[in-house]
Amino acid sequence: MFGIIGAALGAIGSAIGGICSGLAGVVGSLGAGIASIAATIGKIAANPIFGLVIQLVCEIAKVFCGRPEKETPEEMGAMMEEGAKMGIKPNDYKSTKEYLDALREKVKIDEKRMNEIRSNDVKCCAYKCVGAGAYMKDAQERLSMSIPIDVLKIGAVCKMGAEQLVDFARGCSASTSDISAYLNGKPTTEKPDKVAETLANAMKAACPEMSENQIYEAINKVMGNK
Structure with a gap:
């Protein structure tokens, strides 16, 4: 049992941690990034441990970064994907906060698109990892500390x-x-x-x-x- 949990945590950690540390690169090739993440963690999309990690990341983003109450990490992942198509990229902003604020102001994802993402557990899991990675980078910058x-x-x-x-x-x-x-x-x-x-x-x-x-x-x- 612990072996399964450990494997799931490893896959989740690699995805979120990699996105957090290389946010600009992920956004620069987001389409391929989503597909790669989905292929890596697809098998653990339904694992309850994944939900616990994402839940904690969202709480951190809410408490320390003012994440809007109704905003979900998969929605942020979709906003990042659409924003990249519009030329909205992290390197053009002084901080991750400014980048995420720009996405929230300029990018709107309609309900049909979000329902499409959420209808596929593996795809939704990948978008959650992308959004959660951005949330963690924002939190670490604001707190001036690393959260490994x-x-x-x-x-x-x-x-x-x-x-x-x-x-x-x-x-x-x-x-x-x-x-x-x-x-x-x-x-x-x-x-x-x-x-x-x-x-x-x-x-x-x-x-x-x-x-x-x-x-x-x-x-x-x-x-x-x-």
């Missing part, structure tokens, strides 16, 4: 709120590289037990209601351990 995709995945599994997630990310900031390496089964500069302790302490500080067992169960889910 592995930290985001832990937060989603633990069902953290937006503020809890940001507190958790700040608690991990000094050991981000080691934590990401540890969660992905790669060598760490610190001893693995020390990294696990740092991660667990940051989780406990952000979510004091969690027991030690719950914390390590969440870590194991993200690592894909049995």
Whole structure:
């Protein structure tokens, strides 16, 4: 079971994280980008873990970036696609905030188009990843901090709120590289037990209601351990 969850989180994280870090490139070839994302994560489109990650990203975007209440990540993904055709691209703006504000002002996606996207789970999943990637880049710029995709995945599994997630990310900031390496089964500069302790302490500080067992169960889910 944990192996399936770990694989799903890996695919979701690769999609959202890649879009977030390379937003301009994704928008520059958005048609191919959507198809590529759909091919990569199609098998996990219906996985409940995907919904948890997207839900957390949307809450972060609402709390820290003022995302409109009714705007969905798949709608933002469609706006980005249509905006690219109109020449609206991230590199033409000083910040992701200005880019997304321009899309909201100038691009309208009609209900027929959104129904078409939502009628195909795999396609909708891909558009959600594109929109969520833009939301995360906007949030990180506004907060002047990095929120690594592995930290985001832990937060989603633990069902953290937006503020809890940001507190958790700040608690991990000094050991981000080691934590990401540890969660992905790669060598760490610190001893693995020390990294696990740092991660667990940051989780406990952000979510004091969690027991030690719950914390390590969440870590194991993200690592894909049995």
